Amino acid sequence: MSAFHWQQQGTDGAARAGTLHTAHGDVSTPTFMPVGTVGTVKAMTMDAVRSTGAGIVLGNTYHLMLRPGAERVAALGGLHRFMDWPGPILTDSGGFQVMSLGALRKLDADGVTFRSHIDGSKHRLTPESSTRIQHLLDATITMCFDECPALPAEDEVIAKSMRLSMAWAARSREAFVARQGYAQFGIVQGGTSTQLRAESVAALRGIGFEGYAIGGLAVGEGQALMFSTLEATVPLLPADRPRYLMGVGTPDDLVGGVQRGIDMFDCVMPTRAGRTARAYTAQGQMNLRNARFADDAAPLEQDCDCLACTRHSRAYLHHLFRAGEMLGPMLLTWHNIAYYQRLMRGLRSAIVEGRLDAHAAALRAGWQSGPPAPAPA
Numbered sequence: 620m621s622a623f624h625w626q627q628q629g630t631d632g633a634a635r636a637g638t639l640h641t642a643h644g645d646v647s648t649p650t651f652m653p654v655g656t657v658g659t660v661k662a663m664t665m666d667a668v669r670s671t672g673a674g675i676v677l678g679n680t681y682h683l684m685l686r687p688g689a690e691r692v693a694a695l696g697g698l699h700r701f702m703d704w705p706g707p708i709l710t711d712s713g714g715f716q717v718m719s720l721g722a723l724r725k726l727d728a729d730g731v732t733f734r735s736h737i738d739g740s741k742h743r744l745t746p747e748s749s750t751r752i753q754h755l756l757d758a759t760i761t762m763c764f765d766e767c768p769a770l771p772a773e774d775e776v777i778a779k780s781m782r783l784s785m786a787w788a789a790r791s792r793e794a795f796v797a798r799q800g801y802a803q804f805g806i807v808q809g810g811t812s813t814q815l816r817a818e819s820v821a822a823l824r825g826i827g828f829e830g831y832a833i834g835g836l837a838v839g840e841g842q843a844l845m846f847s848t849l850e851a852t853v854p855l856l857p858a859d860r861p862r863y864l865m866g867v868g869t870p871d872d873l874v875g876g877v878q879r880g881i882d883m884f885d886c887v888m889p890t891r892a893g894r895t896a897r898a899y900t901a902q903g904q905m906n907l908r909n910a911r912f913a914d915d916a917a918p919l920e921q922d923c924d925c926l927a928c929t930r931h932s933r934a935y936l937h938h939l940f941r942a943g944e945m946l947g948p949m950l951l952t953w954h955n956i957a958y959y960q961r962l963m964r965g966l967r968s969a970i971v972e973g974r975l976d977a978h979a980a981a982l983r984a985g986w987q988s989g990p991p992a993p994a995p996a
């Protein structure tokens with residue numbers, strides 16, 4: 620088995636195409652990682668996830684430590700075996716989730732004490748315990764435990780939080796057990812301040828990680844500010860390491876992120892939208908609850924090879940949501956993940972063939988064209 624590394628196969632402007640080599644297999648980049656928060660990509664079997672071409676999925680430390688417990692997952696053979704995903708898994712550190720608990724958590728210089736959202740029981744996460752839990756889960760990619768303030772915030776608050784995260788990054792690295800084909804990513808913080816982002820990158824590069832993530836974006840600052848922060852930050856990262864933009868985003872965010880040199884993304888959007896009848900398509904979003912689809916015999920998308928599109932009509936999907944049948948969320952989640960994977964494959968080809976800007980412009984024009992007209996039965 621070779622060491623964890625990212626190999627570049629092509630570039631177009633700031634965008635890169637490549638392959639991530641890991642202990643659990645290779646992943647083509649740019650890549651979108653479906654979110655499997657509690658050891659399942661909601662409403663999907665892992666065979667369905669695989670069939671979309673997804674190469675790597677996400678798990679979450681906060682949720683898995685509370686239920687079923689990291690020790691239990693380890694005893695049952697690790698998260699790969701537990702959830703039937705032999706491929707690479709990236710685990711979030713739990714930092715973002717515990718920070719979102721608001722009144723249920725208490726932050727100190729050493730870590731975070733919090734109450735479980737499930738039963739109110741008291742728990743504690745530190746850089747060391749988060750790293751240990753991710754080890755027990757057998758995460759292919761372990762994330763540093765960090766703090767992420769909600770935006771907008773005063774520069775001083777963001778600076779203080781970023782420096783705490785950098786101290787925690789050093790402690791996370793210290794606690795990480797290096798294994799062949801495994802990796803740990805540092806997380807760049809600093810809000811939308813280019814100066815603080817640069818300071819954060821320098822601190823992380825000083826520690827040294829197998830990959831680098833950009834955290835603390837898509838938290839309310841807006842797309843323009845997110846993109847300009849990426850433009851200032853990404854060029855500071857080492858060119859030979861994978862770059863991961865955390866928690867992003869819409870198809871348009873992904874295209875913009877790729878154009879600015881990001882290799883990896885994750886977001887709950889496609890899965891969450893699928894459960895609420897919203898489909899992502901080449902012609903923008905469609906709400907399958909809409910009465911206009913009640914008699915529409917056409918497939919959701921003509922060129923999509925997912926089960927929802929190859930075997931069913933928009934009218935059937937509409938019926939499933941109207942009737943409250945669980946197959947509706949299952950089929951639409953499947954479609955949305957398939958759409959996101961197709962989007963990433965298209966971007967990758969465009970980078971390799973040196974036509975990314977034209978491809979991106981065509982994608983954006985398609986999304987603006989609006990949902991297709993209903994087809995007669």
Ligand SMILES: [Zn+2]
Binds near residue numbers: 920927
């Ligand atoms: Zn489809």
